[in-house]
Amino acid sequence: MNKMQSKVIKAEYKPGCWILISSKKAELQHDMGLKVDYVVSFLYDAGEVAAEWEPRYGPIQMWNKCNEDDENAIEHYFYDWHNTLPASWSQLSVEREQLPEMFLAGDWDVIFDVLKSWTRNR
Numbered sequence: 001m002n003k004m005q006s007k008v009i010k011a012e013y014k015p016g017c018w019i020l021i022s023s024k025k026a027e028l029q030h031d032m033g034l035k036v037d038y039v040v041s042f043l044y045d046a047g048e049v050a051a052e053w054e055p056r057y058g059p060i061q062m063w064n065k066c067n068e069d070d071e072n073a074i075e076h077y078f079y080d081w082h083n084t085l086p087a088s089w090s091q092l093s094v095e096r097e098q099l100p101e102m103f104l105a106g107d108w109d110v111i112f113d114v115l116k117s118w119t120r121n122r
Contacts, residue, residue, distance in 0.1 A: 004077040017112040018043040020052075020078065042108075043078060044115035050078060051118035053111070055103045059091040060118055 009021040020043055026035035041054040050063040066073050066083040076082040094100065097114045 002075050002080060004075055005080075008077045010078070013108060013112065016045050016116070017108075018045060018078070022077070042111050042115060044112050044119060045078070046116070046119035049119050051115040052078075053094065053099055053115060055100070058094070059089040060093050060097070060099075060115070062088040062118065064088075 007022055011019045011021070013019055020039075020041045022039050024037050024039060026037040039054060039056075041052050041058065043050050043052040048065045050065070052058070052061045052063065054061075062084060063076065063079060063082050064084045065079040066081050068081050070081065070083055072083040073081040074083065099111060099114065102110050102114075
């Protein structure tokens with residue numbers, strides 16, 4: 001487990017379907033002390049590639065799993081290493097796939113089905 005992974009809770013919703021939770025310092029600080037924020041995302045892991053969506057601000061992001069000695073390997077919070085190409089994401093697809101509506105309706109299986117479909121196209 002790398003340092004990034006140690007700061008993420010990974011909860012498996014069903015096989016290949018993960019809910020990730022991590023903490024961060026809140027951007028707005030007040031005189032009332034330290035404030036915290038959090039990030040929650042949905043990640044479908046197809047083995048060598050994953051698709052992830054963070055409901056608050058995120059696009060659908062693709063991740064390519066690799067080995068530490070592979071070209072352009074970078075530590076990752078889900079896979080040990082990834083070498084994902086830049087711009088491997090789509091913000092427009094979030095609206096097209098209606099992910100916000102699914103999130104508000106609690107359609108977790110449908111969200112993961114959308115993410116799974118993205119991994120098939122790779």
